[in-house]
Amino acid sequence: MKTLLVVTILTALAVIALCYESHESMESYEMNPFINRRRANTFMSPQQRWRAKIQERTREQSKPTYELQREACDDYTLCSRYAFIHGYNAAYNRYFRQQRNI
Secondary structure, X not given: OHHHHHHHHHHHHHHHHHHOOOHHHHHHHHOOOOOOHHHHHHOOOHHHHXXXXXXXXXXXXXXXXXXXXXXXXXXXXXXXHHHHHHOHHHHHHHHHHHHHHO
């Protein structure tokens, strides 16, 4: 009889401890993952958007040659498949270097 009482008390304590819902578990319900269309551009100020555009243009102008070759190869399906097996350098040489030499 005493063991039954002890087991019941331990079970009740385990249920209380495991089923307690803390405030932290409710945080996901508080925030809506979707944003109103009117507020979509409010994350960045106009000055930050301007800086981001300038940085993107600078990155586009100063890309290394291997990245330009990789982008050219990615745009051509046969080249990208060949690059998957043999690498981008070999694929670019096969599909684009031959055209320049002819």
